[in-house]
Amino acid sequence: MGTSLQRGIQSLIEQIDAPVATFFTTCVHCGLCADACLFYTETQDPKYTPIYKLAPMRRVWQQNFTFWGKLMAKLGLSKPVTDAELAEWEPLVYDSCTLCGRCSMVCPVGNDITYMVRKMREGMVASGHAPDGLKEATQRAIELGGPMGLTIKTLQAHFRHTKQETGLTVPLDQEGADYLLVLSSAEIADFSEIFSAVTRIFHHTGVSWTMASDGFEATNSGIQIGSSDLAAELVNRIVKAAERLKVKYVISPECGHAYTALRWEGPNLIGRPYPFKVVHIIELLDQLRAAGRLRTEGMDETRMTFHDPCQMVRRGGVINQPRNLLNMVAPNFVEMPEAGMQNWCCGGGGGVSANARADELRLKVFSKKKAQLDAVNVKTLVTSCSNCRNMLLDGLEHNHMPQEVVGLTELIAAHLAPVEK
Numbered sequence: 249m250g251t252s253l254q255r256g257i258q259s260l261i262e263q264i265d266a267p268v269a270t271f272f273t274t275c276v277h278c279g280l281c282a283d284a285c286l287f288y289t290e291t292q293d294p295k296y297t298p299i300y301k302l303a304p305m306r307r308v309w310q311q312n313f314t315f316w317g318k319l320m321a322k323l324g325l326s327k328p329v330t331d332a333e334l335a336e337w338e339p340l341v342y343d344s345c346t347l348c349g350r351c352s353m354v355c356p357v358g359n360d361i362t363y364m365v366r367k368m369r370e371g372m373v374a375s376g377h378a379p380d381g382l383k384e385a386t387q388r389a390i391e392l393g394g395p396m397g398l399t400i401k402t403l404q405a406h407f408r409h410t411k412q413e414t415g416l417t418v419p420l421d422q423e424g425a426d427y428l429l430v431l432s433s434a435e436i437a438d439f440s441e442i443f444s445a446v447t448r449i450f451h452h453t454g455v456s457w458t459m460a461s462d463g464f465e466a467t468n469s470g471i472q473i474g475s476s477d478l479a480a481e482l483v484n485r486i487v488k489a490a491e492r493l494k495v496k497y498v499i500s501p502e503c504g505h506a507y508t509a510l511r512w513e514g515p516n517l518i519g520r521p522y523p524f525k526v527v528h529i530i531e532l533l534d535q536l537r538a539a540g541r542l543r544t545e546g547m548d549e550t551r552m553t554f555h556d557p558c559q560m561v562r563r564g565g566v567i568n569q570p571r572n573l574l575n576m577v578a579p580n581f582v583e584m585p586e587a588g589m590q591n592w593c594c595g596g597g598g599g600v601s602a603n604a605r606a607d608e609l610r611l612k613v614f615s616k617k618k619a620q621l622d623a624v625n626v627k628t629l630v631t632s633c634s635n636c637r638n639m640l641l642d643g644l645e646h647n648h649m650p651q652e653v654v655g656l657t658e659l660i661a662a663h664l665a666p667v668e669k
C-alpha cells in the first residue's frame with residue numbers, strides 16, 4: 249500500500265468517531281437523502297445519492313469496526329479500499345457536495361451525512377485526493393493569509409476609498425474595541441462596497457469596532473478541503489488578533505463557511521473556548537434593529553426575494569433575522585418556494601466554486617434555484633453570503649436570467665436614516 253493511501257486510510261479510521269459509526273449502523277438504505285440533494289434531483293444520477301458518496305468510508309468502518317466486516321475482509325470477501333477507488337470518489341466527495349446540510353435534515357434516522365462528508369474529506373486530503381483548486385487556495389491561505397492571497401495593503405486601499413466615499417475612517421488595530429470585523433476574500437475582492445456599508449452602519453449605530461492587520465481574513469479553506477489542522481491554523485489567526493485587541497465579539501461576515509468555521513467548529517479545532525463571542529453580521533444588525541439603534545428611512549418597492557445561505561440559515565440558525573431586516577426596507581419582499589430551513593443550496597458552497605473541475609456540474613444543478621426564482625418572478629435576489637452571491641451571479645448569467653443580486657448588509661446601508669446628534 250502506498251504511503252499516501254496508508255495515510256488516507258489511517259485518517260479515515262481516525263475520523264470514525266461514535267457519531268459516524270452510529271450513522272453507518274443506523275442507515276436503513278431508504279434513499280430519502282437522494283431527493284434532498286440538488287446534485288441528485290437535478291441529474292437523476294444515483295451516484296449523487298448523499299450516503300453513496302461515503303461508500304469507501306463505509307467499507308473502512310465495516311472492515312475495522314464490525315465483526316462481520318472484519319471476518320469478510322479476512323476471507324477476502326470484502327476488498328480493501330484502493331487508491332484508484334479514492335481517486336474515483338474524489339469528484340463525489342468534493343464536486344458534488346456543498347456541505348449544505350439538506351440531506352441531514354431529511355434522514356429519518358437522524359444521520360448527519362454532511363458531518364460524514366466533512367469527515368471523509370479528512371481522509372481524502374490525507375491521501376492526496378483533493379481538487380487542485382482547493383489545494384492551491386488552501387496553500388495560499390496558509391502562506392499568504394487568504395485563499396486569494398489578499399494582503400493588508402489591499403485592505404488599506406479599500407479603507408482609503410471608504411474615506412473618500414463616506415468621510416469615515418475604518419478603524420484598524422484599535423485595542424479595546426467591542427467588535428472585531430473579519431471579512432471573506434470574496435467580499436474584499438468582488439464586493440468591496442461592503443467596506444463603506446459596514447462603516448456607515450457602525451457609525452450610524454454607534455458600534456465600537458475595529459479590523460485587525462493580522463487577522464482580517466475569515467474564509468477557511470481548511471474546512472472546505474477537509475483538513476482540521478489547516479482549519480485550526482486559520483481560526484487561530486483570528487483568535488490571536490481578537491485576543492491581542494481584547495475585543496468582546498468577533499463579527500463573522502457574509503460568508504457561510506467562515507461562520508461555520510469560526511462559530512461552530514472553531515473552539516473544537518483549536519482545543520479551547522474563546523474569550524469572546526462570535527456573532528454573524530446579520531445577527532448583529534438584527535440585534536441593533538431590535539434595540540432601536542438601527543433605523544432606516546425610505547422603502548425599496550422592487551419585488552425581491554431572499555436566498556438562504558445554507559451555513560447561515562440551515563446549519564447556523566440565523567433564519568428570522570434577515571427577514572426582520574428585509575421587512576424594514578422591502579415592502580414587496582416575497583418568499584421563494586421552500587424558503588428558510590429547507591431552502592436549496594446555490595450549488596457553489598463547500599469549496600465547489602473554488603474547484604474548476606466542478607464548474608459544469610454546479611451550473612447544471614443551478615436549475616433548482618432557477619425553478620425557485622421562476623416561481624416568484626422577482627427583479628432582485630437578496631442574499632447574505634458572498635460565495636452564494638458569486639454563484640448566483642454565475643447561475644443567472646449562465647441561464648440568461650435578468651435578476652440583480654444584492655447583499656443584505658448593503659441593502660440596509662442604502663436606507664440608513666440620518667445619524668441622530
Ligand code: SF4
Pocket residue numbers: 284285286287297298344345346347348349350351352361362365593
Ligand atoms: S450536504 Fe447537501 S450537497 Fe452534500 S450530499 Fe447532502 S444534500 Fe447533497
Ligand code: SF4
Pocket residue numbers: 274275276277278279280281282299354355356357358359361
Ligand atoms: S436518508 Fe438516512 S437512512 Fe435513508 S439512505 Fe440516506 S442516510 Fe440512510
